[in-house]
Amino acid sequence: MTDHSPSPAAFRERADAATAALRELFPPTPLGRNDHLSERFGADILLKREDLTPVRSYKLRGAFNAISRVMADAAGARRFVCASAGNHAQGVAYVCRHFGVEGVIFMPVTTPQQKIGKTEKFGGENVRIELTGDYFDQTLAAAQSYCREAGAHFLSPFDDADVIEGQASVAAEIVAELGEAPDMIVLPVGGGGLSAGVVSYLRAAGPGTDIRFVEPAGGASLAAALAAGAPVKLGRVDNFVDGAAVAQVGARTFEALKDTDPARVLAAPEDRICATIIEMLNVEGIVLEPAGALSVDALADLAGEIRGKRVVCVTSGGNFDFERLPEVKERALRFTGRKKYFILRLPQRPGALKDFLTLLGPGDDIARFEYLKKSARNFGSVLIGIETRQAGGFDHLFARMDAAGFAYQDITDDEVLAQFLI
Structure with a gap:
């Protein structure tokens, strides 16, 4: 080593x-x-x-060097184990197939099938995948326990010389x-x-x-x-x-x-x-x-x-x-200021929605519209998502809404409300 x-x-x-x-x-x-x-x-x-x-x-590089160093030792292991649901698993699988050694890769049960499939493809017949644990800490513990029992070599994704x-x-x-x-x-x-x-x-x-x-x-x-x-x-x-x-x-x-x-x-x-x-x-x-x-x-x-x-x-x-x-794409639009979500307090009268729509500019597009509360007698709450062509367009829209007397709350950056409503 x-x-x-x-x-x-x-x-x-x-x-x-x-x-x-x-x-x-x-x-x-x-x-x-x-x-x-x-x-x-x-x-x-x-x-x-x-x-x-x-x-x-780049994970292929470390996996190749670590496995080849172990194999250079006459007493080195010929079975390699890792715990990963991503790039490290794929790198280890690829190298195990290259050297013709056995690899056992532990992945959380929640790992997407696409990642499991890619790891299986890279490892071929040399790799076995074990799905265990809902969380990575559980998966890691299972992999390390297997190593102790089977005398296999554990491959850390990063903390290995x-x-x-x-x-x-x-x-x-x-x-x-x-x-x-x-x-x-x-x-x-x-x-x-x-x-x-x-x-x-x-x-x-x-x-x-x-x-x-x-x-x-x-x-x-x-x-x-x-x-x-x-x-x-x-x-x-x-x-x-x-x-x-x-x-x-x-x-x-x-x-x-x-x-x-x-x-x-x-x-x-x-x-x-x-x-x-x-x-x-x-x-x-x-x-x-x-x-x-x-x-x-x-x-x-x-x-x-x-x-x-x-x-x-x-x-x-x-x-x-x-x-x-x-x-x-959604997160990118929000970061660049081209998409916002807000709760609009809309009067419960005929034509109220039409009045709001006239405030939108030619570059404004409604991406989400959902009544949140319909039982109120005088006003209803509406969740609205607006996407605009250029960053900064919302300053003009909100100015028009303020002038028209519409009450609203911008919830784009409110983590709690966004988590439940968007």
Whole structure:
């Protein structure tokens, strides 16, 4: 197994060897300039397309390195186990089939069939899937218990020295293709495996590179760990960015990241991430999962610092379930100010609704209309969703409603009411 704290030069040497070994599995992922983003931010923006690996995420790298390290040991296990409902499961399955070893993948019972099917396809006859537990903690406990009983090797998705070393191959490929380290690298953070690997590699290969880390606002576990001086478990996690919504960073990954300046850790709002997904899909034809869009999304926060610089954004995954597209579009519209929901107090008289409709502009469209209370004698409550063509259009609509004497309440950003009514 890998030494837990090799020197920067030794880590780089081992990561370079791991990168070379990966070539039997897939070629380096593309690293290319994105003209749209470069023009928008006045910088040389390059995308490291980890969404284009055989399993559409970088997780394949760590799984390959960890399994090959174990197999190199004559006494190493030949049965590998993981607990995952996403990219880690698919990476482990793919590598188990490649090496012809047995893989047992534990997934929550609630895992979508699409993810189960993809994992089965990547693993073929070498992988068995066990569905157990309603929540991931239950699934993880079952996987670790199985490992103890069966003498199998457990593969952590991030908190493993060999996995971290494998993820460092992302940085190795960037430096090799550019001939030098870039001015800045923007990394998505979940459990910290990718970030720990890249940071450790650049200590020797690019000590002058400015590294920025991006977490989903609803799962800022690295920021919490830096504030506490040790990994801490978040009390609540928003699972929308499922590839990076981790309640606690790993102990090994934090050891590599503990000296990070907290100001270099950014929190990306989930609704803004949705807008970024839609933009990259519509403008560039690039399909990114929420975690895969984190680094691109953070450019908005870095706009004042990156002008004229060469910046690499790691797009970490493209396993996007298109059944989620309506939700992503909805959240993107709300974030950009093009869609709002409000409760309208409508007089119970003939023509009242017509009076309201005359207030709508040519770019306003009713996306939702529902009576909430019809029993009142004088007024009724109506839930209305309005979508407008341009952000800022609601200022004019609400001004017309105020002038006409309509009473209303904007509930777009009210989490409690929105949860029950929208």
